[in-house]
Amino acid sequence: MTTAGADGHCPSGAEPAARTAEPAGYDAVLLVGFGGPDGPEDVMPFLRTVTRGRGVPDERLAEVAQHYLAVGGASPINAQNRALRAALAAELGHRGVELPVLWGNRNGAPYLTEVVSQAAGAGATRLLAVTTSAYSSYSSCRQYREDLGRALLEGGLVGRVRLDKVRPYFDHPGFLGPFADGLRTAIAAAIAAGITAEQLQILFTTHSIPDAMADTSGSGVLGEHGDGGAYRRQHLTACAAVMTMVEPDTWDGARGRDQGVTGPGLPAWQLVYQSRSGAPATPWLEPDINDAITTVAAAGRRGVVVVPIGFVSDHMEVVWDLDNESARTAAAAGLWFHRVQTPGTDPRFVAALADLVAERLRPSPAPPSLGGLPRRPDACPPGCCVNPRELRPTTAGADSASDWSGLGFDSALLAASGIGISVQA
Numbered sequence: 001m002t003t004a005g006a007d008g009h010c011p012s013g014a015e016p017a018a019r020t021a022e023p024a025g026y027d028a029v030l031l032v033g034f035g036g037p038d039g040p041e042d043v044m045p046f047l048r049t050v051t052r053g054r055g056v057p058d059e060r061l062a063e064v065a066q067h068y069l070a071v072g073g074a075s076p077i078n079a080q081n082r083a084l085r086a087a088l089a090a091e092l093g094h095r096g097v098e099l100p101v102l103w104g105n106r107n108g109a110p111y112l113t114e115v116v117s118q119a120a121g122a123g124a125t126r127l128l129a130v131t132t133s134a135y136s137s138y139s140s141c142r143q144y145r146e147d148l149g150r151a152l153l154e155g156g157l158v159g160r161v162r163l164d165k166v167r168p169y170f171d172h173p174g175f176l177g178p179f180a181d182g183l184r185t186a187i188a189a190a191i192a193a194g195i196t197a198e199q200l201q202i203l204f205t206t207h208s209i210p211d212a213m214a215d216t217s218g219s220g221v222l223g224e225h226g227d228g229g230a231y232r233r234q235h236l237t238a239c240a241a242v243m244t245m246v247e248p249d250t251w252d253g254a255r256g257r258d259q260g261v262t263g264p265g266l267p268a269w270q271l272v273y274q275s276r277s278g279a280p281a282t283p284w285l286e287p288d289i290n291d292a293i294t295t296v297a298a299a300g301r302r303g304v305v306v307v308p309i310g311f312v313s314d315h316m317e318v319v320w321d322l323d324n325e326s327a328r329t330a331a332a333a334g335l336w337f338h339r340v341q342t343p344g345t346d347p348r349f350v351a352a353l354a355d356l357v358a359e360r361l362r363p364s365p366a367p368p369s370l371g372g373l374p375r376r377p378d379a380c381p382p383g384c385c386v387n388p389r390e391l392r393p394t395t396a397g398a399d400s401a402s403d404w405s406g407l408g409f410d411s412a413l414l415a416a417s418g419i420g421i422s423v424q425a
Contacts, residue, residue: 027124029092029101029357030115030163031085032131032144035108036075036315042108043068046075049107054278067320077315078108080344081132084313084353087345088130091354097361102127106147116151120161128360129165129396130353132312134175134238136168136224136376137209137217137231142385142394149393149403152417159413165396166356167376170234171241171369174352175343179307180245182340186305187246187267193336199302200267203292204239206310207317208273211283213388219381228285230385235271237371238309243269244370267305274326275317289322290329303336313344395419 037046047061068075081103089101102119104112119127129148133140148163155161169175183202190200209217209231218230247266272292276284287295289306296304306326308318322339330337343349360378369375382399394403401411401420414420 026099026126026128026164026361028119028127029088029099030112030119030127030129031081031088031101031103032112032129032147032165033081033103033105034077034132034315035105035111036077037068037108038074038078040069040073043073046108067316071316071319075316076319077313080313080315081105083345084132084350087347087350088353091347091350092357095354095358097354097357099357100124104151106144112147113151113154116148116157116161116163117155120155120157125160126162127164128357129163130356131165134168134170134172134312135206135231135234135310136170136380136385137229138213138385138387139209140207140231141168141380142387142397145380145394145396145400146387146392148395149400152395153393153407157417158409158419159416162416162418163395164360164378164418166353166360167378168234169352169356170238171371171373171375172352172355173368173370174348174350174355175312176238176242176245176370177348178343178346179309179340180242183242183246183305183307186338186340189338190303190305190336193303195303195336197267199300200305201296201299201301201303202243202267202269202305202307203289203296204235204242204269204271204307204309205274205289205322206235206271206308208276208285208288210278210388211285214285216386216388219384221382232271232285234373235309237373239269239271239307241370242307242309271309275321289326293326293329293335294333297330297333297335301335303338304330305338305340307340308342311342312349313342318342 035046037043043065044058044061047064051061085101085103092099092101102115102124104110104115106112116127129144131141131144133144135141145165148165152158152161152163187200214228214231216225216229217232218224224230224233243266270292272287272289273285274289276288278284293304306322308322311318318339327337327339377398380397382397384397391403393407394400395418397403401414404414404419411420
């Protein structure tokens with residue numbers, strides 16, 4: 001298979017220790033997603049897979065299953081990832097990067113472990129993972145690194161296959177730009193409906209996670225733990241960056257003046273959370289979006305714009321939790337409601353993912369980022385987004401080798417899979 005960016009890619013039978021000193025070159029890009037059911041018959045097996053080991057009864061799963069069945073039983077996420085895979089392959093090809101783009105999921109077909117094993121069988125032994133999650137936390141970053149580690153372990157591929165991962169991309173202009181455009185459109189619609197800046201509230205929303213998981217997101221070595229951790233700070237940074245992108249030409253710009261806007265500045269905004277699960281007694285990040293909508297109405301506002309800043313595509317937690325549940329909450333409170341689209345396959349977002357791949361193929365100046373936080377390193381720093389329950393093997397971390405302790409693998413074998421090798425930020 002064609003290898004891009006590798007100066008002397010070693011054959012699979014080469015001495016493992018020799019491979020670790022090579023420049024990063026890859027045989028394929030691996031799009032890694034959460035997964036979802038493709039039809040009604042897949043819904044309950046999918047939900048059991050997602051919740052395995054958590055003791056969630058089938059009665060509770062059956063309630064959640066109704067959300068999927070209400071939209072035909074198929075999650076939109078698989079079709080969206082197929083489209084994203086094709087778009088990313090086309091963008092890479094346009095740039096002259098002749099790498100196949102594979103696709104594997106954590107919780108549904110095509111399963112990541114099977115995709116990696118099939119790739120290895122076809123000769124692709126160096127894969128670069130691009131996940132469909134932009135932020136740092138256990139569930140949105142480290143758990144995907146655990147998935148990559150499990151693919152090596154279960155496939156018997158330690159020492160034979162290297163699995164790296166691109167950095168979190170919450171601050172990339174290509175990720176945030178589509179949200180800014182959508183917010184401009186929403187504000188224009190609010191203006192047309194006669195709503196002023198003072199009467200409109202912008203709610204940036206993301207997936208809630210347990211407080212303890214949030215507090216240990218990012219790296220303690222970098223001083224990121226506590227007070228919502230890197231997860232909360234990265235989201236707040238992304239929200240502020242979007243508002244900065246919108247500000248010059250919306251309420252105070254010519255378009256706003258032409259439509260008779262008298263309120264100064266932009267509408268108020270806040271970060272809210274959605275789609276919580278788990279035991280009611282466990283604290284999760286708040287406020288919940290539906291509670292926030294009720295509060296907005298009680299404060300005398302007339303409208304709300306929901307920006308799903310935590311998501312890359314319009315999957316079930318967007319089209320059901322927001323377009324159904326939150327929209328109904330707003331309607332019951334008498335509020336005008338508009339939900340901004342996610343990036344999906346917007347060319348800017350696809351280009352951003354291609355940028356992340358390019359960073360790992362050819363050394364180049366750091367790409368632009370928005371918001372002021374330091375650029376995330378290519379390899380997750382030590383102690384990043386710790387697993388709250390148990391230690392599991394990972395890849396793509398500066399301290400990943402320690403996650404394999406006690407499993408009996410020689411350090412040279414781990415190094416051949418890129419485990420324990422620090423990647424330059």
